[in-house]
Amino acid sequence: MNSISFHPNRFDAAIVDLDGTMVDTLGDFAASLNRMLADLSLPAVEPAAIQRMVGKGSEHLIHSALVHVMAPTEGDAADARARALFERAWERYQHHYLAVNGQHSAVYAGVIDGLKALRAQGLRLACLTNKPTSFAKPLLAEKGLDGFFELVFGGDAFERKKPDPLPLLKTCEALGTAPARTLMVGDSSNDARAARAAGCPVVLVTYGYNHGEPVRAVDADGFVDSLAELAAA
Structure with a gap:
């Protein structure tokens, strides 16, 4: 961790991201997307590629997966065809994700200790994710994090998703806390950019999904290799 002070009096609340921050959900994404693609008679997408697509909401994930598997044969036309297939793809993805939600995912080591530490410091906690609320709440319950x-606010809770600051500002408003006293804990540039624009301090985990880019290159106030480090701080 660097630069940010975790003195208990500095923060009133923390907003915590879900995918890549608390739970490794890459297996759920892969199972759901590849079942969706099979329904559309399209080839599967490899998990390494999926990891680079995660973080901007399910709509972006689905469209990116469609373009990825169609581009080798359809070139520039892949984007247009992906848009044409999107409604059917979205319906099949929802069907499969709700069926597998949590079955191929695991809570990262240190998450429970980190959340307990934040609570012990008297912070109020909110989960803010770009994952749809109907996916996020059952996953938290399944993993004993709820x-x-x-x-808990999903990507469909507000008009815009992270990296727009609106979801953070609305979450602070719901908590009744000032952004400057509300810590954002995430795993990617989406979380950091949203936090910066909203005026929230931000700490990123080093193990999550950051679109295939080095997370330590992101403008953040600190980095942790485990949320358990928040307990030590």
């Missing part, structure tokens, strides 16, 4: 959070 009891830590007063509020």
Whole structure:
């Protein structure tokens, strides 16, 4: 960790991202996307490629996967065809994701200790993710994380998603806390950019999904290799 102070009096609340921050959900994404693609008679996409697509919401993930598997044969036309197939793809993806949600995912080591530490410091906690709320809440419950959070907001809760600051500002408003006293804990540039624009301090984990880019190159106030480091801080 660097630069940011975790003195208990500095923060009133923390907003915590879900995918890549608390839970490794790459297996759920891969299972759902590849079942969706099979329904559309399209080839599968490899997990390494999926990892680079995660973080901007399910709509972006689905469109990116469609373009990825069609581009080798359809070239520039892949984007247009992906848009044409999107509604069917979205329906099949929802069907499969709800069926597998949590079955191919695992809570990262240190997450429970980190959340307990934040609570022990008197911070109120909210989960804010670009994952649809109907996916996020069952996943938190499945992994035993739901009891830590007063509020859970998915990517469909507000008009815009991270990296737009609106979801963070609305979450701070719902918590009744000032952005400057509300810590954002995430795994990617989406979280950091949203936090910077909203006026929230931000710490990123080093193990998550950052679109295939080095996370330590992101403008953030600190980095942790495990949320358990928040306990030490």
